[in-house]
Amino acid sequence: DQQVKQNSPSLSVQEGRISILNCDYTNSMFDYFLWYKKYPAEGPTFLISISSIKDKNEDGRFTVFLNKSAKHLSLHIVPSQPGDSAVYFCxxxxxxxxxxxxxxxxTQLKVEL
Amino acid sequence: DAGVTQSPTHLIKTRGQQVTLRCSPKSGHDTVSWYQQALGQGPQFIFQYYEEEERQRGNFPDRFSGHQFPNYSSELNVNALLLGDSALYLCASSLGQFRNEQFFGPGTRLTVL
Incomplete structure (x- = not known):
C-alpha cells in the first residue's frame, strides 16, 4: 500500500523556468510533510516542510503548497537552476x-540549460 | 561540523550470511533511524533508536535488528540475508525522538549474491 505517491518519475525543465513536483497521499493521519532532495552517491537532504495547519510554506526559491481536501502537495522551484537537478522525495x-x-x-528533476 | 557518517560504503554478501552496518549521527544529535532504499523506490523506515532503545519500528522482519551505543552511534544488523535485502541502507539522525526533520548519511550499498 503506497501511502505517498509521486506519479511522475521524471521531469525536465529549462533553466530559469518554474519546476512543479507533485505528490499525493492516502493516509489522512499525516499532518506533516517534507521534501528531500537527493544527489547520486549522497544521502537525502532536507529541503522544506509544511504542517497541515498551513496551506503554503516558502523558503527562498522553494515553495510547498498543501491541499488537504485533495490530499495533494506540490513543490515549486522558481527559478530553476541546473544545480537543482536531483531526485526529489516527498x-x-x-x-x-x-x-x-x-x-x-x-521524481527525477532535470534542469536543462 | 561532522554530518552523519556511515560505514562501510559498499558491501557484498551471499545469501544466508549476516551483516552489520554502522552509523555515527550528526554532532549533537541523539536519535538515529534506519531506512532501506531499494532500487527505484523511496526510503522505507526500518526502526528508530533513542536512549539506546528501539522506539519505533516499520514493517520489517525480526531478521533486522539494531543497537544504539551510549555515544549515540548505531548499528543495523541483518541476519539470514536474502537476495531482496540488496539495497541502499540509509541512516538518519535528529535531536530528540519526535523531530520529523532528519539528517541523512550517504548510505551503505549492500549487495546480496
Whole structure:
C-alpha cells in the first residue's frame, strides 16, 4: 500500500523556468510533510516542510503548497537552476510521531540549460 | 561540523550470511533511524533508536535488528540475508525522538549474491 505517491518519475525543465513536483497521499493521519532532495552517491537532504495547519510554506526559491481536501502537495522551484537537478522525495509524517517518515518513490528533476 | 557518517560504503554478501552496518549521527544529535532504499523506490523506515532503545519500528522482519551505543552511534544488523535485502541502507539522525526533520548519511550499498 503506497501511502505517498509521486506519479511522475521524471521531469525536465529549462533553466530559469518554474519546476512543479507533485505528490499525493492516502493516509489522512499525516499532518506533516517534507521534501528531500537527493544527489547520486549522497544521502537525502532536507529541503522544506509544511504542517497541515498551513496551506503554503516558502523558503527562498522553494515553495510547498498543501491541499488537504485533495490530499495533494506540490513543490515549486522558481527559478530553476541546473544545480537543482536531483531526485526529489516527498514524505508524510505525524507531528511528534518520531522519525518515521513515509516516502514517495521520487521524481527525477532535470534542469536543462 | 561532522554530518552523519556511515560505514562501510559498499558491501557484498551471499545469501544466508549476516551483516552489520554502522552509523555515527550528526554532532549533537541523539536519535538515529534506519531506512532501506531499494532500487527505484523511496526510503522505507526500518526502526528508530533513542536512549539506546528501539522506539519505533516499520514493517520489517525480526531478521533486522539494531543497537544504539551510549555515544549515540548505531548499528543495523541483518541476519539470514536474502537476495531482496540488496539495497541502499540509509541512516538518519535528529535531536530528540519526535523531530520529523532528519539528517541523512550517504548510505551503505549492500549487495546480496
Amino acid at each position: 514524505a508524510g509524517a505525524l507531528t511528534g510521531g518520531g522519525n518515521k517518515l513515509t516516502f514517495g518513490t521520487g
